[in-house]
Amino acid sequence: MSKIKSEIKSFLSGYGVDIVGFTDIPRGLGIAEITEEFPGAIVFGYPLSGAVLNTVIDRPTLIYKHHYKTVNWLLDQTAFHLVRFITEKKKKAIAIPASQTVDWENQRGHLPHKLLAREAGLGFIGKNGLVIHPQYGARVRYASVLTDLEFEPDTRIEQSCGDCKKCIEVCPAQAITENGLDLKRCLEKLKEFSKIRGIGQYICGVCLRVCNGRG
Ligand code: B12
Ligand code: SF4
Ligand code: SF4
Numbered sequence: 556m557s558k559i560k561s562e563i564k565s566f567l568s569g570y571g572v573d574i575v576g577f578t579d580i581p582r583g584l585g586i587a588e589i590t591e592e593f594p595g596a597i598v599f600g601y602p603l604s605g606a607v608l609n610t611v612i613d614r615p616t617l618i619y620k621h622h623y624k625t626v627n628w629l630l631d632q633t634a635f636h637l638v639r640f641i642t643e644k645k646k647k648a649i650a651i652p653a654s655q656t657v658d659w660e661n662q663r664g665h666l667p668h669k670l671l672a673r674e675a676g677l678g679f680i681g682k683n684g685l686v687i688h689p690q691y692g693a694r695v696r697y698a699s700v701l702t703d704l705e706f707e708p709d710t711r712i713e714q715s716c717g718d719c720k721k722c723i724e725v726c727p728a729q730a731i732t733e734n735g736l737d738l739k740r741c742l743e744k745l746k747e748f749s750k751i752r753g754i755g756q757y758i759c760g761v762c763l764r765v766c767n768g769r770g
Contacts, residue, residue: 560706566640567599570633574600574688574695576675576709586666586701587657589649593701595708597637598668598675600688600695601626603763608694611760613727617753619760623696627653630698637700648702662742668697676709683722683762684736689714692768693722722762731762 556564560577567575576598580586603626610616634650641648651665672678672686677697681687688695689712723731728744730737745757 557706559704563597563637563640567633567637570636572599572601572633574602574677574691574697576672576677577706578671578675578708580666580701581670581674584666584670587663588665589701591647591649592703593647593649594703595706596671596675596699596701598671598677598697598699599630599633599637600672600677600697601629602688602691603694603696605694608760608764611764613725613761614751615748615754615756615758615760620754620756620758623756623758623760626696630696634698634700641700641702641704644704646702646704648700648704651699651701653696653698662738666699666701668699671699672697674708674711676712678768679712679714681722681766681768682716682719682733682736683726683731683766684738685762685766687714687716687766687768689768693763693766721765725761725765727759727761 564575578596580596604622607618607622611619630653638648638650655664657665669686673680678686678688683693685693687693728740730740745759748754748759749757
């Protein structure tokens with residue numbers, strides 16, 4: 556592994572991060588608002604608490620909502636520190652928010668962490684449309700830092716869900732099928748959940764709870 560990759564991994568491990576990968580930014584990937592060129596991305600994640608996810612039976616719970624916000628905050632803080640670490644080396648870097656929608660019509664963020672995480676070898680895209688990490692399954696949240704640091708990209712994981720159907724069976728919107736994910740159905744359900752007192756966010760978590768990535 557190159558020196559810069561091991562330096563970044565060791566820096567991130569100081570923030571409790573052990574899920575990290577490196578990738579090039581695929582050509583044609585539009586990045587909202589960001590005008591400078593960044594050829595590479597460092598993608599990292601924190602696993603979600605199993606005990607919290609186990610409270611999410613068929614809808615989001617208040618403790619899951621709090622955990623979701625905490626992990627987003629942690630990701631953004633860690634990304635902030637990583638940007639400082641890189642810019643102190645006289646290189647460019649910018650943190651992509653863990654969870655910020657910038658195009659409401661099309662439900663898009665600045666750039667899709669899922670795509671970058673997959674390209675960075677952190678997991679494959681499962682039937683639930685999420686990145687499935689070999690150890691933690693879908694139960695991981697991600698953030699990305701774009702940079703002009705030079706590094707070798709990591710390689711994709713070639714794996715699939717196989718015969719597993721767990722997320723198909725539990726999705727409260729029947730949005731997941733063997734033929735793909737119907738994000739419109741998912742979004743409608745998340746809008747409904749956001750009206751539950753104290754939730755106020757487009758969250759669910761049911762297809763995360765059941766997915767440990769081992770079928
Ligand atoms: C808006 C949003 C939503 C919208 C859906 C938007 C959508 N169309 O994807 C709604 C509100 C419905 C939603 C729901 C959920 N979300 Co959400 N969401 C986001 C957000 C903020 C932006 C996603 C986005 O820009 N999508 C736009 C499309 C283009 O990208 P995509 O589907 O993510 O990526 C695909 C394309 O890029 C395509 N592709 C492949 N090759 C190429 C090549 C090129 C050149 C291009 C252009 C594209 C392309 O494949 C990619 C992978 O499928 C991200 C954070 C982020 N910035 O990434 C979180 C994020 C995707 N959400 C996440 C989660 C966990 C959820 C929920 C479980 C809710 C919850 N937290 O309880 C559900 C799960 C729904 C599901 N089964 O997928 C996680 C996923 C983590 C993981 N393990 O995969 C993310 C990454 C947040 C995070 N920080 O971790 N979400
Ligand atoms: S987030 Fe909920 S509604 Fe959307 S696909 Fe997953 S289980 Fe279904
Ligand atoms: S629950 Fe099973 S089918 Fe669904 S994404 Fe995870 S591994 Fe794939």
